[in-house]
Amino acid sequence: MHYPSKLREVRMPHYEFFCHECKKFFARILSLVDYEEGEVVCPHCGGKDVEQRWSAFHAIASKKSA
Secondary structure: OOOOOOOOOOOOOEEEEEEOOOOOEEEEEOOHHHHHHOOOOOOOOOOOOEEEEOOOOOOOOOHHHO
16 A cells, blocks of 8 residues: 555664774764765764774564564
8 A cells, every 4th residue: 555645764774883083982874875885984083993883773573572
């Protein structure tokens, strides 16, 4: 069924990074294309020496699967 008046929810990957220049963690929500093509810059210091870190994720499930 198609509902043109309703907005579709688009899920974007959540990436966590560590900046080696200022030693701070930060998170970004990026599309896969932006992640692959873009250069991630630290929002704290503007540094480019950043490393992607493993991050936790969560899922919302129905009560039936609990």
